[in-house]
Structure formats: structure tokens, C-alpha cells
Amino acid sequence: MPTASEPNNPRPGPLGVSIISGEPVEPETDPFGAVCPSSGDPIPDRFHSASAGQVNDAANSAWRAFHQARDRTEDERATMLELIARRISGMGETIIDRAHLETGLPENRLEAELNRTTSTLEMFAKVVREGSWKRIAIDPPEPKRRPSPRPGIRRSLVPLGPVAVFGSSNFPLAYSTAGTDAASALAAGCPVIIKGHPLHPGTGELVAQAVSGAVRDAGFPPGWFSFLHAGGGREHAVGIELIRHPCIRAAGFTGSFEGGTALSRIASERPDPIPLYAEMGSVNPVFLLPGSVETEPRGIAQHIARSVSIYAGQQCTKPGLIFLVQGSTCEACVERFVRELDGSPPAPMLSAGIRRRYLRSLLRAIDTPGVRVLLGDPAAVRKSAQRVPENQPTHEKPVLLRTTEAVFIEQQALHEEIFGPAAVIVECKDAEGMLRCAGIIQGSLTGSLFLANTDLDLAQALAGILAMRVGRIICNGVPTGVEVGYGTVHGGPFPATNRPDTTAVGPFALERWCRPVAFQNTPQALLPPELHDENPTGRF
Amino acid sequence: MPTASEPNNPRPGPLGVSIISGEPVEPETDPFGAVCPSSGDPIPDRFHSASAGQVNDAANSAWRAFHQARDRTEDERATMLELIARRISGMGETIIDRAHLETGLPENRLEAELNRTTSTLEMFAKVVREGSWKRIAIDPPEPKRRPSPRPGIRRSLVPLGPVAVFGSSNFPLAYSTAGTDAASALAAGCPVIIKGHPLHPGTGELVAQAVSGAVRDAGFPPGWFSFLHAGGGREHAVGIELIRHPCIRAAGFTGSFEGGTALSRIASERPDPIPLYAEMGSVNPVFLLPGSVETEPRGIAQHIARSVSIYAGQQCTKPGLIFLVQGSTCEACVERFVRELDGSPPAPMLSAGIRRRYLRSLLRAIDTPGVRVLLGDPAAVRKSAQRVPENQPTHEKPVLLRTTEAVFIEQQALHEEIFGPAAVIVECKDAEGMLRCAGIIQGSLTGSLFLANTDLDLAQALAGILAMRVGRIICNGVPTGVEVGYGTVHGGPFPATNRPDTTAVGPFALERWCRPVAFQNTPQALLPPELHDENPTGRF
CATH class of the missing domain: 3.40.309.10 (Aldehyde Dehydrogenase; Chain A, domain 2)
Known part of the structure; x- marks a missing residue:
């Protein structure tokens, strides 16, 4: 079987199987197919949902990859994001053709969506390099304070660990396999596992080929990214297994109110609850x-x-x-x-x-x-x-x-x-x-x-x-057409989202995949690079 | 009945009833008492838990107060915090005596805790005035962008609304009625309702007298702060009724794992889930x-x-x-x-x-x-x-x-x-x-x-x-003794807390009571003051 991420693949196209740790896996489940909504015709390709064992493999690989490579520099992460953008652009025509076939969305819209996807990846690369998103704080020690000296404390953010991302139905590119949730999680330093959307499985797999290739090019362990097909009888099971897996530490969902609230409940009922950021529906x-x-x-x-x-x-x-x-x-x-x-x-x-x-x-x-x-x-x-x-x-x-x-x-x-x-x-x-x-x-x-x-x-x-x-x-404007910038807030009170304190678009989306850690009285050698004395301004 | 917040009250002491909208209320429930843990002796004062109707009154009053006064300036909020600190200091001896009686904690520790409580209030006053906590972002418009002009977007934070705070057993001052949760919520622009801890009801009520008086002095509507006794048969009911009340928009809890997870579940099972920040237990x-x-x-x-x-x-x-x-x-x-x-x-x-x-x-x-x-x-x-x-x-x-x-x-x-x-x-x-x-x-x-x-x-x-x-x-230090500063992180992964992305101590604790809002292409007159053109630096 060819390597999915092979850049010179003469006939690029979906292989119909999940991509785990950079490699297409063997089919283990009954196939499902997609339909072209414009014509109503079934699309001939068959896709195999990830089996329970494959979900487990992907999650375990992500966990291992995280522990192996979580000390990669911000610059290495930024480079990976740029390489993903480049590979997606390189496969642009193939991806757009497939997305058009699977979603019925017009090509010019998909072109714009692809550009937005790559520019979002590039934006996160810039944000990660710039560094102020870590909101570093350095409280100097006060050795002469009475009655007891005050220790120095420095604060930064750490990534949560492997993140599960649920591709959306209506944005096959910008909110799916390499969309904002995935891009921001990778930017934050988290491995990502995509639960592909069954309405555009080929599109998802093609984009996953691009991402997997870029992860390899960037020198990250291949388990840093996996893509799981989820359709037919396993459409929901794949996602639920992911959310319940102990190695998954957070999740992003864009979809219906029913789906978002159900998954959110599963995430919060784990023995160790994890955050699931659900963007659901909105009356605008x-x-x-x-x-x-x-x-x-x-x-x-x-x-x-x-x-x-x-x-x-x-x-x-x-x-x-x-x-x-x-x-x-x-x-x-x-x-x-x-x-x-x-x-x-x-x-x-x-x-x-x-x-x-x-x-x-x-x-x-x-x-x-x-x-x-x-x-x-x-x-x-x-x-x-x-x-x-x-x-x-x-x-x-x-x-x-x-x-x-x-x-x-x-x-x-x-x-x-x-x-x-x-x-x-x-x-x-x-x-x-x-x-x-x-x-x-x-x-x-x-x-x-x-x-x-x-x-x-x-x-x-x-x-x-x-x-x-x-x-x-x-x-004096309409809500459709979301601009991406520091000012962006793509979020809102329940039931629009379950986490109104966050945004699903823009640089601040990064923070969803991190948490703060303080280092008290800690020698330089034990501090993350951004907290070393050379960075006293709170920026890199 | 005397006004609880009367500063010249000749015999300051707890009245044994909840304080709702600045006024002590009538007793409507069976009394409960506290015990001095050092001696094992019951303390003579009797306290009356808030009735369901009183919980409802407090929540509705907080809601009305919020809508009446949520446009108060940052400076007005900061002043209120300073007035609270001053009133607490003014009642310091009375408060410490009572806390010592009710908790058995030594007086020197309680003195230090009282100082920490007032200095935290003053710290939040400074933070609120300084303004960078709002993380303002201003993306200027690009009228000449092709194919379509880019609108200007400005982002700030808005308060969530009335906040319920659960007093802790072990920090009768610093994590109770005017502790960090209450102080940070007030700083963020949220009215606060305290569910008093039944182990130190008198201490809680005394501090509540100080807070209510300061709220009045600061010119905020009295519903901005209420204190509810919760003991005896209504120890849990008062808190649950608060968390379920539609006017309560967020909650802070410091206590046991069982308490924190139970309340967290109730908060997330509401028709409109609200965040409940629970700090539970830790093995350190x-x-x-x-x-x-x-x-x-x-x-x-x-x-x-x-x-x-x-x-x-x-x-x-x-x-x-x-x-x-x-x-x-x-x-x-x-x-x-x-x-x-x-x-x-x-x-x-x-x-x-x-x-x-x-x-x-x-x-x-x-x-x-x-x-x-x-x-x-x-x-x-x-x-x-x-x-x-x-x-x-x-x-x-x-x-x-x-x-x-x-x-x-x-x-x-x-x-x-x-x-x-x-x-x-x-x-x-x-x-x-x-x-x-x-x-x-x-x-x-x-x-x-x-x-x-x-x-x-x-x-x-x-x-x-x-x-x-x-x-x-x-x-090379012990974990006890939490320093308060921008570097502080008092939080951590589950089960230590249910929201490891937040801190319960330090300036960043403020953010828990807010969410971001973006203003796109919005005239100056409709923007909150911090987003006006005069504040282009992202600070006040």
C-alpha cells in the first residue's frame, strides 16, 4: 500500500482508510460511502471507519509522541504549521475538487475557504513565534521582605496533551482536518487526532495526507497527527471512544446542539473530566x-x-x-x-x-x-x-x-x-x-x-x-464572513457554545489547549525557555 | 432590627440572619449553631439559614443590581474594593476574635489571613484600574482590502453576571466571604452572593456586614452583595438552590472533592449550564x-x-x-x-x-x-x-x-x-x-x-x-504559603480543580468571571469606554 503522505504520489486521492501516525491503516470495518449532494449520486470511493483498536492506537501514539516531543521549540511548531499550509496549497486543486464533489459547495467558496485555512495556519505560526500568547509573568523575589522573604515566581503555559478534533459538516476545510481547532492545538504544542466528518471523508483524508506529510517533514514523531474515518455504523462510536480515551486531554467540536451537548457530557463524566469546546448553533x-x-x-x-x-x-x-x-x-x-x-x-x-x-x-x-x-x-x-x-x-x-x-x-x-x-x-x-x-x-x-x-x-x-x-x-454588516484577528471572538453564551469564555477563531483560540503553570524559586535549568532570565519582558 | 452594616453599631456582632441587599432579613428557618473546636463547647449564638424564598430574593436582587449598575466604571469598582478592605480592617479585632472562636485557628494566623484578605482586595483594585486584564485587542479596518474590505474589530471582556461564592471551611477570611473568589468577581463587575460556611457563620456574617456597608458607601445598588447563612438542615440546599437559580451566572467553590464534583454536576446540568470553578483537594x-x-x-x-x-x-x-x-x-x-x-x-x-x-x-x-x-x-x-x-x-x-x-x-x-x-x-x-x-x-x-x-x-x-x-x-520550599502575584497559579489538573486553565489566586483569577465580546464596525458611542479611540494601546 502506498504511503499516504508521499508527496509525489502520481494519482493523489483518498485511499479510504484512516491515517494513523503518518501511515494509512488496514481496513477493519465495513465500508461506507459519500453522496454528491448536488446530483444525489453516490460517490464510488469506499471508506473504512477506524476500528476501536485503531482509535486506541491513534490515541496511544499521540500520547507517546507528546511525551517524546513536547519540548520542541516554538519555532519548530511554527515551522510545522507553515509546512502544513504549504502542502495543503500544493494539493489545493485536488482538495477543492473533492470537497466540491462531497459537499456541493461552490468552487470559489471552497477556494476562499482553503486560503483561509492556510492563512490561519500561517497566522498561528506567527503567533506562536511572537510568544505573547503565553502570557508570561515574572514576579521577582523579595529576599528582604518581612516576616518571611518572598520567593520569585514565574508563570507560563503548558500544553494539555493530545487533542481530539471533530470535523464539521459545513466547513470541510476551515473547521475540519486542518481547521482552526487542529491548527490552534498544534500551535499550542498538542498532538491532534481528527475524527473525520462522514459527509466529506475524501476531503478529510486528502487534507490529512498533507498534514501527515508536513508533520514528518517538520521532524515531529508521526503519532503527533492522526486522522480517523468515522461513518456508517461507527459514525458516533469513533468520536465517543476518542473522548473517553485516557490519553485524550481535550477536544474541539463544531456541529449540532445535540452532538455538542452529548459529547460534552461524555467528556465531563470521565473519571478525569477533560474540556470539550463545542460550538453548536446560533440564531444570530x-x-x-x-x-x-x-x-x-x-x-x-x-x-x-x-x-x-x-x-x-x-x-x-x-x-x-x-x-x-x-x-x-x-x-x-x-x-x-x-x-x-x-x-x-x-x-x-x-x-x-x-x-x-x-x-x-x-x-x-x-x-x-x-x-x-x-x-x-x-x-x-x-x-x-x-x-x-x-x-x-x-x-x-x-x-x-x-x-x-x-x-x-x-x-x-x-x-x-x-x-x-x-x-x-x-x-x-x-x-x-x-x-x-x-x-x-x-x-x-x-x-x-x-x-x-x-x-x-x-x-x-x-x-x-x-x-x-x-x-x-x-x-451595519452581516454576521456571515468571520474575520480572523486578535479582535475576533467566535464564541458566545450557551447554547451557541458551551464555553463562552473562549473563541474558536483567531489567535486566542490557542489558549484553549493550554493551562498555566507557576515555577517558584526555580533554577534556570529547570525553567522552560520562555521563562529564562534572557526573556524578562514577558515576550520571547 | 438594627442595620447590619451600620458602622457605629455599638456592639458589633453577628445577628444570626442572612444579609440580603444590605439588610439583615427575618429568620425563616430553624436555627443552627457553631462549636468552638478548641474547647468542644457550643457557641451560644444561633443562626438561621436562608429560606428558599430568601435565596430567590438574593439572586433576583443581584440580577436587578447587575442590570442597573453594570456600566459602573472600573474606578468605581476599584473604590468599592478598597472600601471593603478598609471596613474589614476596621472590624479586624472583632472578626479575628470570632474566627478564632469558631475555627480554632491561632490568632496570629488569622491576623495574617485578614491582612492577606485586605491586601488581595487592594490588589484587585489596582488590577482593575490598570486595565490590561481586559486584554483589549483592536484590529483596524482595511477599507481597501480585496475582494472585500476588512471591518475593524475591537475586543474586550464583559462580566458574566451574578456570581455565587461558597465559603471554605479552612480559610474563614481569605477564601470565604470577602476572599479571592468574591473579591475577583466584584473586581470583574459581577454582583456576589455568598453561601456562608456553617463552621464559621459569625465570622462570615461579620465580614458580610463590612462588605455590605462598603457596597453602600461605594454607591452600588445594595443587591450587588448578599450573604446567606447555610447550616443545619439547609446546609446543602442553600448552595444547590443558588447554583440552580437562573439569575446566577457563575460560581466559585473551595472545599472537598465530593462537594466540588456534586456542585459542578448541578451547574452543568442546568438548562443553561454555568461555569463553577471548584478547587477541591490536593496531595502536593x-x-x-x-x-x-x-x-x-x-x-x-x-x-x-x-x-x-x-x-x-x-x-x-x-x-x-x-x-x-x-x-x-x-x-x-x-x-x-x-x-x-x-x-x-x-x-x-x-x-x-x-x-x-x-x-x-x-x-x-x-x-x-x-x-x-x-x-x-x-x-x-x-x-x-x-x-x-x-x-x-x-x-x-x-x-x-x-x-x-x-x-x-x-x-x-x-x-x-x-x-x-x-x-x-x-x-x-x-x-x-x-x-x-x-x-x-x-x-x-x-x-x-x-x-x-x-x-x-x-x-x-x-x-x-x-x-x-x-x-x-x-x-527548595514547601507548598504552604501561597504568594499573590501575576506569576501565581493556584490551580491544577483534576482532581485538584475542575478548571485547570484558571487560577483561584492572583490577578488572573479575575478572568474567570468574564467572557470576551467583539465589536465589529461599531461606532464609538456604542463601544465600552476601554475600546474608544482614546485607548489605542490596549490599556486604559
């Missing part, structure tokens, strides 16, 4: 303030319509709730919004299963008393929701619902995420009503305000409320 | 390296004996496991250690209940095959453990056990904390054996190394292992 409320609707109804409607419909609304930051204050200008904006959405072409959902869940949650909202359908065919939704065929195209056209403040406040069903190309317009009686609604939305990744100069008072009040309920406040 | 291994034992057997033995026996060993950082390499110098050190411990006077344990748990866990260790008793009377321990009388002095003399590396590796019972004046000496065959033991100790707050220049290689290897298993490494 958008507030259209009266002045803004009056001055720019058309631009706003276009902007939001695109944000709701693009990629069939399958983004954690898709705006799901749109709040307006009733009145004639509001109607003009709504009309325009309906027209814009109506003009959006149908786009494929990632799988029949995701389409089914979408239609069911949509139907639940449609069936809520007091909800009107502004765009879409309720009868068709009802019919489709009853039986979503497995091997057919999964395209869905946007749907727009409308309700009132009173109904929204009353009906919990409208507070929940509809993962797909749908949004609910909530018409508020007045500014007070908008504030009331803002105060009861579920914890969310984002909250957006469209405001004109005349809206400042209301905007201030809303921003104050939203700061307590979301991780990112956006003014 | 000490490694005596061969060179150090050879050069300074006497000093080391004295040092550790004092650390084990002081305050009847009732400290989370008490050294519980002492590792030596077998040989004649080792024997000299052990002999000296036994002599030093034997010379320590018996000291009272905090309560009959704590004494009972101590004797039972000690007995479990004594009864482990392969364990010898070097100091102490096993028959007496066995007899006392069977029936610990409620109203008698609780004094215990130090106990020292000894075992071998092989037995330690085999017997899980020896890996667990014995909360009280006991330690276990583990004799290792060689340096390798010491490393093996270090690799399997439970997650701990601290790990100590006594080393001479000749021990550097072994010390390096041990420090590497300990960095993965403890929160603080101490060289």
Missing part, C-alpha cells in the same frame, strides 16, 4: 433600526438576503431572526427582502440528513401559531419533510417567515436555530419591543445592528443588551 | 532529591514537618506525599522528620466532622498493605475514627506513614488526599523510581523539589513530569 439576530430602514431599505435587504441564502444558509453565523419596528418603511424593506431572497437560486444542502433536519425545524416554525410564510410553499415543505430521499439532489430555495413581537415572546420554537436557508422576520411594535426581544434571544455567536445616525440611542441600548447575549456585535 | 507531592537530602537533611525535615503539621494540616497545599530515594542519608532525614513532627503540638481540627473524615481517610491509608506507621498510634486512630464525639476538642497530633515505591504504584488509596496533619513517605528504589511515581500522582495544586546542585539532571526530568501534573512547581 439582526436588528434593523428605524432610521436605517428608512434611509437604506434596499441595500440592507440585499445584504441580509445574501447572508441568509448563500450556501443554502448552512453557516453558524447565518442571520436567523430579523427584527424590525412596524411601519410603512418597514414594509418597503420587507418587500425588497422577499424579492431579493426570491431571486436567490436554490443551493444544495450538505446531505439528505441535514436537509431533513432543516425541513423539520422549518416546519416547526411554520406550524407555530401566529407565523406567516412570506416566501416559500408550506405545503411543499410539509411534504418534503415527511420523506427526504437519500439519493437525490438536496437543493432548497430560501424561505422567509414573519411574525410579531408578541408571538415571538410567547413561542419558544421561534427562538431556535433553523440550520438552512430560512429566516424569521419579527415585527416589533416599537423600540421598547425591540429591546424586549433582544433581552430574551438565546445565547448567540453574533448580533447585528443596522443603524443610521438617528438610531444612536436605541442602538446603544441594544448593544448593551446584546453584549450580555452574544459573542460579537456587528454594526 | 514533595520530592527530596538525593543531593539535597545529603547536604541538608535537618533543614529540609524541619521545613516539611512544619508545613505538614501547621494548622493541623488543614491546608489545600499541605504536603501529603514525600518521595525519597532509599539509602542511609535518606534514613537520617526520615528520622529527623519523625522527630520534628513528634515535637509539633496537637492542633484542633476545624470540626468534629472534618476530624472524622480525616481519621477515616488516614485509617484507609494505614490499613493499606505495605504501609508502616512511623509516627502515631494506629490503634488510637482506629478507635477515634469509629466514633468522633461532637462536643469535644478536636485536637490531633501529626501522623507519618511510610511505604515503598512498589506499594505506592499498586495502591490507589495512597494517591488520595488525607486532609489533616498526616503525610506518607514513599521510599523509591532509585531516581527512575522517583520519576515513575511522579508520573502517576493525581493532578495536584503543587509539586515540590528539594535539590542540590548535584541533583540537576533528575530535577529537570521531574520538573518536566510535574509540569504536566501540577499547577505550581516549588524548588
Whole structure:
């Protein structure tokens, strides 16, 4: 069997097996396959989920690798990240073709996603080298303090150990095999084991080939990175076995509320609980303030319509709730919004299963008393929701619902995420009503305000409320399209995430895989390099 | 009824009722009392636990106060902390007398603890004013970026909301009503509700009078701070009701493993889980390296004996496991250690209940095959453990056990904390054996190394292992006596804490009560003050 990470492999492609410690393993489980959501056609390649023994092998290898190489320098880690980025870029076309086939996402989006993935790897390389993320503190000794001398104490961060990362369905590159969770864990000095997503197993395996090769090139032990296929009858088992494995010290998850809370419970019920950072779902409320609707109804409607419909609304930051204050200008904006959405072409959902869940949650909202359908065919939704065929195209056209403040406040069903190309317009009686609604939305990744100069008072009040309920406040912009920087917060109160004190994107994502250690009265030879006297500034 | 926080109260003393929103409340539950552990005598004062309705009142008031005053400036918060410190100092003698009566801890220790409590409050005042703890990040916009302009993003921290703090048994001041959890939560901008510890209810209430008065002086709404008595039949109920209350957004706990894990589960099983930071127990291994034992057997033995026996060993950082390499110098050190411990006077344990748990866990260790008793009377321990009388002095003399590396590796019972004046000496065959033991100790707050220049290689290897298993490494010093500074880490892997990514002492303790929020493309008027253009350095 060829080496998966061989750079000159003449016909690069997935081998259909997990990659453990840099090597493709023997198939030990029944095969599963993927489906092209655009056509509904099964993709011929077969994939073999990792067996329980293979999960164990991967975890043990990661543990050994960690103990063998956890003293590698920051520079060596940064170099590994850069090599991963380079290898992914080198395989770019192959990866994008495969991701397009497996997810139905358009190629230009996948290209952008691939660029974001490599630039995130490079960003973490820079951050790791720069060093301030370690938040070094040096308290000098005070030998003359009375009644007892004060010892010197120096603080830095240490990596937690092997990290399990769950690939997401909707971002096959940026939140999967070499996405932010994996990149930040590697940056922090943790080995990584990927639980591949069964909707894009080939994509995951190709990226894993790139990562494995780069880990080898960087001179790290091969157990530093493994990729496990997980589909068919072992879709959930592989992840659960990983989370329960004593060698796994932390985990990252991006996916559904059900998945995130179930895995989080498993992680916390271990004899030695581990952190599992789950990014789950988000309603991403958008507030259209009266002045803004009056001055720019058309631009706003276009902007939001695109944000709701693009990629069939399958983004954690898709705006799901749109709040307006009733009145004639509001109607003009709504009309325009309906027209814009109506003009959006149908786009494929990632799988029949995701389409089914979408239609069911949509139907639940449609069936809520007091909800009107502004765009879409309720009868068709009802019919489709009853039986979503497995091997057919999964395209869905946007749907727009409308309700009132009173109904929204009353009906919990409208507070929940509809993962797909749908949004609910909530018409508020007045500014007070908008504030009331803002105060009861579920914890969310984002909250957006469209405001004109005349809206400042209301905007201030809303921003104050939203700061307590979301991780990112956006003014005059849509929540989709997450920028990566030190300012980035991709997180938010439960149920958007289970760890609102963290971010899943940006340099601070690194900290999730570390913990602080203090060294008291410790000789130089025993200190990690960043705490030596030569680094008295708290930076490298 | 007099106002509890009245500064000129002619006869300051506990009123025996909870203080909610600055006012003593009516008794609604059966009274409970405290016992003086030194004499075994019941203390005459009666205390009334908060009723369920009072818990609810306190939580709702904290919530309202939070929404009313969460825009108070950092300076206003800092001033409140300073006022608390001043009021506590002003009541110092009364507080220390009462704490001495209720805990049996010596007055000089309580004086030092009171000073530490007030200096911690003052430290947080400084930290809050200085501002870098908010870790502000400002990513400027790039309007000319292609294909789309990059919006500006600014990040800061927001407080989580009302925090419940569980007073500890063993630090009636520094880890109780105005201890680090409360001080750091107030510093972060969170209202605080204290669940008082039933072993020192009067002390807790007196400190609460000081805090309530200072909250009022600082002009914060009185609901910003409440103190709830919790004893008798409602000892656990008050805490559980708090943790389950929807208005409580986070909690801090210092106590037993059983208590910490139970409350942590309750916090995570809420419909909206909240963080509960639990500091539980710790074995605090000490490694005596061969060179150090050879050069300074006497000093080391004295040092550790004092650390084990002081305050009847009732400290989370008490050294519980002492590792030596077998040989004649080792024997000299052990002999000296036994002599030093034997010379320590018996000291009272905090309560009959704590004494009972101590004797039972000690007995479990004594009864482990392969364990010898070097100091102490096993028959007496066995007899006392069977029936610990409620109203008698609780004094215990130090106990020292000894075992071998092989037995330690085999017997899980020896890996667990014995909360009280006991330690276990583990004799290792060689340096390798010491490393093996270090690799399997439970997650701990601290790990100590006594080393001479000749021990550097072994010390390096041990420090590497300990960095993965403890929160603080101490060289040539004992773990008791926690210094407060930016370098401080008072935390560590499970089961020492449930959140090894945090510290319960030092400026970084503040972060536990906050989460980040990003502001994208947000006008100045909507930004929190620290993100305004005037603060471009990331500091106030």
C-alpha cells in the first residue's frame, strides 16, 4: 500500500482508510460511502471507519509522541504549521475538487475557504513565534521582605496533551482536518487526532495526507497527527471512544446542539473530566433600526438576503431572526427582502440528513401559531419533510417567515436555530419591543445592528443588551464572513457554545489547549525557555 | 432590627440572619449553631439559614443590581474594593476574635489571613484600574482590502453576571466571604452572593456586614452583595438552590472533592449550564532529591514537618506525599522528620466532622498493605475514627506513614488526599523510581523539589513530569504559603480543580468571571469606554 503522505504520489486521492501516525491503516470495518449532494449520486470511493483498536492506537501514539516531543521549540511548531499550509496549497486543486464533489459547495467558496485555512495556519505560526500568547509573568523575589522573604515566581503555559478534533459538516476545510481547532492545538504544542466528518471523508483524508506529510517533514514523531474515518455504523462510536480515551486531554467540536451537548457530557463524566469546546448553533439576530430602514431599505435587504441564502444558509453565523419596528418603511424593506431572497437560486444542502433536519425545524416554525410564510410553499415543505430521499439532489430555495413581537415572546420554537436557508422576520411594535426581544434571544455567536445616525440611542441600548447575549456585535454588516484577528471572538453564551469564555477563531483560540503553570524559586535549568532570565519582558 | 452594616453599631456582632441587599432579613428557618473546636463547647449564638424564598430574593436582587449598575466604571469598582478592605480592617479585632472562636485557628494566623484578605482586595483594585486584564485587542479596518474590505474589530471582556461564592471551611477570611473568589468577581463587575460556611457563620456574617456597608458607601445598588447563612438542615440546599437559580451566572467553590464534583454536576446540568470553578483537594507531592537530602537533611525535615503539621494540616497545599530515594542519608532525614513532627503540638481540627473524615481517610491509608506507621498510634486512630464525639476538642497530633515505591504504584488509596496533619513517605528504589511515581500522582495544586546542585539532571526530568501534573512547581520550599502575584497559579489538573486553565489566586483569577465580546464596525458611542479611540494601546 502506498504511503499516504508521499508527496509525489502520481494519482493523489483518498485511499479510504484512516491515517494513523503518518501511515494509512488496514481496513477493519465495513465500508461506507459519500453522496454528491448536488446530483444525489453516490460517490464510488469506499471508506473504512477506524476500528476501536485503531482509535486506541491513534490515541496511544499521540500520547507517546507528546511525551517524546513536547519540548520542541516554538519555532519548530511554527515551522510545522507553515509546512502544513504549504502542502495543503500544493494539493489545493485536488482538495477543492473533492470537497466540491462531497459537499456541493461552490468552487470559489471552497477556494476562499482553503486560503483561509492556510492563512490561519500561517497566522498561528506567527503567533506562536511572537510568544505573547503565553502570557508570561515574572514576579521577582523579595529576599528582604518581612516576616518571611518572598520567593520569585514565574508563570507560563503548558500544553494539555493530545487533542481530539471533530470535523464539521459545513466547513470541510476551515473547521475540519486542518481547521482552526487542529491548527490552534498544534500551535499550542498538542498532538491532534481528527475524527473525520462522514459527509466529506475524501476531503478529510486528502487534507490529512498533507498534514501527515508536513508533520514528518517538520521532524515531529508521526503519532503527533492522526486522522480517523468515522461513518456508517461507527459514525458516533469513533468520536465517543476518542473522548473517553485516557490519553485524550481535550477536544474541539463544531456541529449540532445535540452532538455538542452529548459529547460534552461524555467528556465531563470521565473519571478525569477533560474540556470539550463545542460550538453548536446560533440564531444570530439582526436588528434593523428605524432610521436605517428608512434611509437604506434596499441595500440592507440585499445584504441580509445574501447572508441568509448563500450556501443554502448552512453557516453558524447565518442571520436567523430579523427584527424590525412596524411601519410603512418597514414594509418597503420587507418587500425588497422577499424579492431579493426570491431571486436567490436554490443551493444544495450538505446531505439528505441535514436537509431533513432543516425541513423539520422549518416546519416547526411554520406550524407555530401566529407565523406567516412570506416566501416559500408550506405545503411543499410539509411534504418534503415527511420523506427526504437519500439519493437525490438536496437543493432548497430560501424561505422567509414573519411574525410579531408578541408571538415571538410567547413561542419558544421561534427562538431556535433553523440550520438552512430560512429566516424569521419579527415585527416589533416599537423600540421598547425591540429591546424586549433582544433581552430574551438565546445565547448567540453574533448580533447585528443596522443603524443610521438617528438610531444612536436605541442602538446603544441594544448593544448593551446584546453584549450580555452574544459573542460579537456587528454594526451595519452581516454576521456571515468571520474575520480572523486578535479582535475576533467566535464564541458566545450557551447554547451557541458551551464555553463562552473562549473563541474558536483567531489567535486566542490557542489558549484553549493550554493551562498555566507557576515555577517558584526555580533554577534556570529547570525553567522552560520562555521563562529564562534572557526573556524578562514577558515576550520571547 | 438594627442595620447590619451600620458602622457605629455599638456592639458589633453577628445577628444570626442572612444579609440580603444590605439588610439583615427575618429568620425563616430553624436555627443552627457553631462549636468552638478548641474547647468542644457550643457557641451560644444561633443562626438561621436562608429560606428558599430568601435565596430567590438574593439572586433576583443581584440580577436587578447587575442590570442597573453594570456600566459602573472600573474606578468605581476599584473604590468599592478598597472600601471593603478598609471596613474589614476596621472590624479586624472583632472578626479575628470570632474566627478564632469558631475555627480554632491561632490568632496570629488569622491576623495574617485578614491582612492577606485586605491586601488581595487592594490588589484587585489596582488590577482593575490598570486595565490590561481586559486584554483589549483592536484590529483596524482595511477599507481597501480585496475582494472585500476588512471591518475593524475591537475586543474586550464583559462580566458574566451574578456570581455565587461558597465559603471554605479552612480559610474563614481569605477564601470565604470577602476572599479571592468574591473579591475577583466584584473586581470583574459581577454582583456576589455568598453561601456562608456553617463552621464559621459569625465570622462570615461579620465580614458580610463590612462588605455590605462598603457596597453602600461605594454607591452600588445594595443587591450587588448578599450573604446567606447555610447550616443545619439547609446546609446543602442553600448552595444547590443558588447554583440552580437562573439569575446566577457563575460560581466559585473551595472545599472537598465530593462537594466540588456534586456542585459542578448541578451547574452543568442546568438548562443553561454555568461555569463553577471548584478547587477541591490536593496531595502536593514533595520530592527530596538525593543531593539535597545529603547536604541538608535537618533543614529540609524541619521545613516539611512544619508545613505538614501547621494548622493541623488543614491546608489545600499541605504536603501529603514525600518521595525519597532509599539509602542511609535518606534514613537520617526520615528520622529527623519523625522527630520534628513528634515535637509539633496537637492542633484542633476545624470540626468534629472534618476530624472524622480525616481519621477515616488516614485509617484507609494505614490499613493499606505495605504501609508502616512511623509516627502515631494506629490503634488510637482506629478507635477515634469509629466514633468522633461532637462536643469535644478536636485536637490531633501529626501522623507519618511510610511505604515503598512498589506499594505506592499498586495502591490507589495512597494517591488520595488525607486532609489533616498526616503525610506518607514513599521510599523509591532509585531516581527512575522517583520519576515513575511522579508520573502517576493525581493532578495536584503543587509539586515540590528539594535539590542540590548535584541533583540537576533528575530535577529537570521531574520538573518536566510535574509540569504536566501540577499547577505550581516549588524548588527548595514547601507548598504552604501561597504568594499573590501575576506569576501565581493556584490551580491544577483534576482532581485538584475542575478548571485547570484558571487560577483561584492572583490577578488572573479575575478572568474567570468574564467572557470576551467583539465589536465589529461599531461606532464609538456604542463601544465600552476601554475600546474608544482614546485607548489605542490596549490599556486604559
